[in-house]
């Protein structure tokens with residue numbers, strides 16, 4: 001984003017950010033204001049590096065336009081070796097990322113591609129699949145069928161006359177490495193992907209994950225200083241297809257609410273397009289906290305997941321259910337994973353905030369005849 005942001009020294013300790021901050025809720029001892037004050041008085045020593053989700057909600061309400069998440073990212077990048085992130089899932093996601101950063105992952109296979117879908121390996125338009133094939137294995141219990149998302153995307157792109165290419169040499173976009181301040185790892189991933197896209201002659205990248213679209217489209221330019229091909233999230237492409245009549249959705253009676261992913265909404269300012277997609281499937285019912293003020297799904301970079309995060313997530317699911325919607329759709333596989341996980345924690349308990357979780361690309365593809 002081109003908008004100029006202030007650094008942490010501009011914080012006037014007004015506390016506006018505390019109200020919207022997921023990390024400040026409930027009993028955790030963290031606020032952006034307190035962190036800023038501690039940093040200004042005592043330096044980086046002793047500040048909580050891992051509670052901030054970099055969700056960017058604080059910037060929306062900050063009268064001084066303080067870019068707290070950027071400060072957090074920089075503080076993490078300058079940490080000592082023993083200040084390691086509070087990892088979840090026994091660090092498997094970090095290992096997966098490091099394997100890819102060092103090129104030990106090998107070329108991608110596309111055994112998940114459904115029969116009948118058309119790809120063209122000389123197409124100027126590439127579908128960047130990101131880490132979904134791996135996440136599909138790790139999180140199959142909480143977010144089953146994550147690979148329906150790229151399949152549904154290809155089905156809809158084919159309907160729009162686009163046969164995208166897939167990228168066997170793509171690696172993790174580096175989103176988590178960047179926001180955790182692991183800059184060596186991030187630069188390895190970013191340089192590889194950037195060079196690979198250039199050498200392949202790709203003119204446009206479409207992603208199914210907002211973390212990938214924001215990282216490829218904005219962060220690579222910031223860090224590497226290299227312009228990338230055009231990068232769009234699939235919801236932007238589908239909204240265009242609907243507007244231009246290339247996709248004709250009959251609509252339905254279902255009421256659907258929408259979880260704005262931080263990386264797509266606040267960080268990329270894409271609020272309308274996913275709503276156009278949902279509006280073509282059923283009727284959209286927004287939650288009270290939506291668009292710029294949407295509540296984060298509660299977890300970023302698979303880090304610091306604890307009972308505070310779980311309470312936040314359950315509140316969000318309850319907010320979704322209270323709209324009376326039949327389903328909560330999102331445009332981010334990570335939101336599906338984290339919210340699905342919170343729901344799963346309840347098992348069949350009567351207080352489970354039950355609402356069907358869906359990806360909007362999959363919903364639209366099913367409506368238009370995809371049987372995958």
Ligand code: SF4
Pocket residue numbers: 017020021022023024031032051052053054055056057058059068069
């Ligand atoms: S980025 Fe999000 S989690 Fe971090 S301080 Fe701001 S509101 Fe809180």
Ligand code: SF4
Pocket residue numbers: 010011012013014015016017018032033036058061062063064065066068
């Ligand atoms: S809203 Fe901005 S100025 Fe106010 S406490 Fe938060 S970071 Fe500081």
Ligand code: SF4
Pocket residue numbers: 088089142299302303305306337338339341342
């Ligand atoms: S909410 Fe997300 S980070 Fe936390 S345990 Fe579940 S999947 Fe892992």
